[in-house]
Amino acid sequence: MAAELRATLSWAHVVWADAERRVLVWNDRGELVCHVGLYLRRAKWADNDVLIGGVGGVITRQDSRKQGHAWTAIGMAVADMRDRAGADFVLLVCEPRNFAFYRGLGWRQFDGELFCEQPGGRVRFAAMTQFVFDLRLALPGGAIDLCGLPW
Numbered sequence: 001m002a003a004e005l006r007a008t009l010s011w012a013h014v015v016w017a018d019a020e021r022r023v024l025v026w027n028d029r030g031e032l033v034c035h036v037g038l039y040l041r042r043a044k045w046a047d048n049d050v051l052i053g054g055v056g057g058v059i060t061r062q063d064s065r066k067q068g069h070a071w072t073a074i075g076m077a078v079a080d081m082r083d084r085a086g087a088d089f090v091l092l093v094c095e096p097r098n099f100a101f102y103r104g105l106g107w108r109q110f111d112g113e114l115f116c117e118q119p120g121g122r123v124r125f126a127a128m129t130q131f132v133f134d135l136r137l138a139l140p141g142g143a144i145d146l147c148g149l150p151w
């Protein structure tokens, strides 16, 4: 992405965590068409320990969109967090243009606050909006602390 374009993005300054696992989708010509990064973090909600699954870096190749690739990949990511990792819930951050997409997949906007680490220390994350997919827990609100870099 060109530096000038990147500088216009609300999240251009954010330092992100690296994905720990990935869901990759190839088409029948062997071309990589979709990517979803997975994260797992022991973190805090209010004063409680929580195990948060994460989804980030969601992208489908431009010529392969609206064919259900992201739905499939995100569904696999959520199933992995629920069945393998035993996460309490899954969290992602996104821009308003994708709110309807994630709502259609069963995610909901989390109205509480999100804190994370950046190179300068602990900050409130405000560059994008947090969405959650409820698994063991359905947080009513409050403050989530990722205790590390965001995804």
Ligand SMILES: CC(C)(COP(=O)(O)OP(=O)(O)OC[C@H]1O[C@@H](n2cnc3c(N)ncnc32)[C@H](O)[C@@H]1OP(=O)(O)O)[C@@H](O)C(=O)NCCC(=O)NCCS
Pocket: 034, 057, 058, 059, 060, 061, 064, 065, 066, 067, 068, 069, 070, 071, 072, 093, 094, 095, 097, 098, 099, 100, 101, 104
């Ligand atoms: C958002 C994105 C990942 C969706 O990928 P995709 O593979 O085209 O998604 P799917 O085909 O699985 O979409 C499933 C459904 O969601 C719909 N949809 C896709 N993007 C949508 C959006 N932004 N708002 C509302 N609905 C959306 C599709 O039309 C489709 O609906 P349908 O089944 O009724 O046709 C893709 O548009 C993309 O890569 N965008 C640029 C990067 C980006 O914004 N990533 C998200 C970062 S949080």
